[in-house]
Amino acid sequence: MAWFKRQTDKLxxxxxxxxxxxxxxxxxxxxxxxxxxxTIYRKDLxxxxxxxxxxxxxxxxxxxxxxxxxxxxxxxxxRDANIAPTNPLNFVDQAPYSDRLxxxxxxxxxxxxxxxxxxxxxxxxxxxxxxxxxxxGGSMGSxxxxxxxxxxxxxxxxxxxxxxxSCSGGARMQxxxxxxxxxxxxxxxLARLDDAGLPYVSLLTNPTTGGVTASxxxxxxxxxxxxxxxxxxxxxxxxxxxxxxxxxxxxQRSEFLLEHGMLDAVVDRxxxxxxxxxxxxxxxxxx
Amino acid sequence: xxxSNDVTQNAPQNLVAxxxxxxxxLARHERRPYALDYIQRxxxxxxxxxxxxxxxxxxxIVAGFANFQGQPxxxxxxxxxxxxxxxxxxxxxxxxxxxxxxxxxxxxIAEKFNRxxxxxxxxxxxxxxxxxxxxxxxxAIAYNLxxxxxxxxxxxxxxxxxxxxxxxxxxxxxxVVAMLENSVYSVITPEGCAAILWxxxxxxxxxxxxxKMTAPDLLRLGIIDRIVPEPAGGAQDDWDTAATLLAxxxxxxxxxxxxxxxxxxxxxxxxxxxxxxxxDITA
Ligand SMILES: [Zn+2]
Numbered sequence: 387m388a389w390f391k392r393q394t395d396k397l398x399x400x401x402x403x404x405x406x407x408x409x410x411x412x413x414x415x416x417x418x419x420x421x422x423x424x425t426i427y428r429k430d431l432x433x434x435x436x437x438x439x440x441x442x443x444x445x446x447x448x449x450x451x452x453x454x455x456x457x458x459x460x461x462x463x464x465r466d467a468n469i470a471p472t473n474p475l476n477f478v479d480q481a482p483y484s485d486r487l488x489x490x491x492x493x494x495x496x497x498x499x500x501x502x503x504x505x506x507x508x509x510x511x512x513x514x515x516x517x518x519x520x521x522x523g524g525s526m527g528s529x530x531x532x533x534x535x536x537x538x539x540x541x542x543x544x545x546x547x548x549x550x551x552s553c554s555g556g557a558r559m560q561x562x563x564x565x566x567x568x569x570x571x572x573x574x575x576l577a578r579l580d581d582a583g584l585p586y587v588s589l590l591t592n593p594t595t596g597g598v599t600a601s602x603x604x605x606x607x608x609x610x611x612x613x614x615x616x617x618x619x620x621x622x623x624x625x626x627x628x629x630x631x632x633x634x635x636x637x638q639r640s641e642f643l644l645e646h647g648m649l650d651a652v653v654d655r656x657x658x659x660x661x662x663x664x665x666x667x668x669x670x671x672x673x
Numbered sequence: 674x675x676x677s678n679d680v681t682q683n684a685p686q687n688l689v690a691x692x693x694x695x696x697x698x699l700a701r702h703e704r705r706p707y708a709l710d711y712i713q714r715x716x717x718x719x720x721x722x723x724x725x726x727x728x729x730x731x732x733x734i735v736a737g738f739a740n741f742q743g744q745p746x747x748x749x750x751x752x753x754x755x756x757x758x759x760x761x762x763x764x765x766x767x768x769x770x771x772x773x774x775x776x777x778x779x780x781x782i783a784e785k786f787n788r789x790x791x792x793x794x795x796x797x798x799x800x801x802x803x804x805x806x807x808x809x810x811x812x813a814i815a816y817n818l819x820x821x822x823x824x825x826x827x828x829x830x831x832x833x834x835x836x837x838x839x840x841x842x843x844x845x846x847x848x849v850v851a852m853l854e855n856s857v858y859s860v861i862t863p864e865g866c867a868a869i870l871w872x873x874x875x876x877x878x879x880x881x882x883x884x885k886m887t888a889p890d891l892l893r894l895g896i897i898d899r900i901v902p903e904p905a906g907g908a909q910d911d912w913d914t915a916a917t918l919l920a921x922x923x924x925x926x927x928x929x930x931x932x933x934x935x936x937x938x939x940x941x942x943x944x945x946x947x948x949x950x951x952x953d954i955t956a
Contacts, residue, residue, distance in 0.1 A: 479883065566839070604815040637806070
């Protein structure tokens with residue numbers, strides 16, 4: 387986890403180009419893929435699940451859009467909405483952590499970087515957690531750890547399947563080792579879900595790195611990724627600095643991980659709901 | 674507070690930052706005892722066993738079976754190198770996926786034969802390289818976190834030097850987690866944290882203080898159960914005493930967790946990690 391943070395925080399502090407593009411209030415959006423650059427009607431992009439109709443590039447989704455896209459009819463009930471971050475270390479760097487939290491809360495309308503929803507997928511009751519990259523780079527602190535653990539414990543009690551959609555630079559430095567321990571806490575809860583024979587699907591989206599990858603994102607019965615997502619333990623810049631070499635093209639992208647045996651499938655967002663429905667049917671009837 | 678000359682030379686002005694960073698420097702001290710130094714002094718009949726049965730043997734992690742005060746145990750530890758050649762061979766104690774996979778394989782052997790697991794943690798972190806990524810560094814760590822949570826045999830974890838992030842935690846889930854007095858444990862190195870948040874690696878002492886990475890800090894945060902004392906001045910000056918103090922702790926910790934049956938132990942281990950974190954429940 388030590389190594390991807392550089393990238394995470396830069397992304398967290400300054401909205402990356404794609405985010406700025408999406409937030410522009412124009413009628414048109416330019417495709418983020420440099421090799422494409424297509425001009426897309428904002429409306430068309432939205433109706434195409436934020437996938438470029440020309441080249442298939444997947445734009446990043448907010449946690450809310452993600453849940454709405456996955457649940458039947460976009461309907462779900464939010465769970466554990468009342469869990470808020472604190473500043474347990476009284477952490478201050480160039481700005482106090484409390485200020486960074488307030489700023490992200492204002493920008494996203496969320497208390498922290500994870501949204502939990504309960505609803506149906508293909509008619510079957512399911513819990514889905516989605517990470518919000520716009521909230522401090524989707525970084526995992528105590529709230530993210532607590533909410534995912536609560537979601538797992540709820541699935542255990544109700545015998546529901548769990549889907550977690552990752553989008554994160556990793557652990558949140560401002561909570562120090564408390565954020566590191568969320569990896570152990572969530573993984574221990576996932577051991578129980580596994581013991582109970584309940585399905586857990588991990589969906590990895592762009593980007594998923596660091597302590598998130600090195601815990602729940604890689605522990606799915608099925609690890610599924612969207613195309614072109616950056617997925618890894620260490621961030622590319624840290625690796626480049628360590629080995630002093632340029633990284634090969636496509637390194638740490640979904641297709642690279644699929645080739646190296648780390649993913650079950652790379653699934654286009656437009657086929658994702660169908661894929662997940664089939665997957666849940668395969669795992670057996672609702673229990 | 675333990676200090677030594679080479680540490681105080683670089684001391685920053687802020688006293689708290691200075692104290693935290695001195696611990697970092699002691700934890701990384703080039704004469705600090707490493708795993709094999711402790712193993713040699715604490716265990717008898719240590720036999721190393723190798724390999725992940727899939728790709729390779731990773732010298733950054735040593736594993737084996739041994740006797741601890743008459744009891745057969747499994748020992749798993751990060752191993753840094755002492756000289757230039759050994760450091761390179763052991764990759765500075767930074768494991769690759771095969772190292773973590775060897776570790777869990779040996780823990781599963783311990784499970785099969787009902788032997789306690791003792792781990793010693795001392796790593797700057799998991800290795801960030803192309804080959805490590807290709808072979809699934811993240812998956813290897815994640816898998817260990819999940820499996821250690823449900824291992825039936827006792828797991829006694831001690832941070833002896835650097836507890837570097839996920840690379841440390843991957844052999845760091847246990848029934849009793851302790852830190853040596855001058856060890857550190859953090860989510861990122863102080864240098865890494867300083868480079869990101871202050872855009873200035875020279876702010877590492879401040880980052881070390883702010884991240885609360887010393888043994889007393891982590892005890893206060895509820896992340897570790899116990900601090901193991903070191904000889905005056907630090908473990909680097911007296912390996913034998915350091916090993917004796919560690920052995921006393923291991924003996925006590927083992928006795929404590931072996932009183933429980935496996936189900937109660939796994940439940941207590943779960944509860945311990947379940948409570949870690951700090952959140953506000955709003956109305
Ligand atoms: Zn395009």
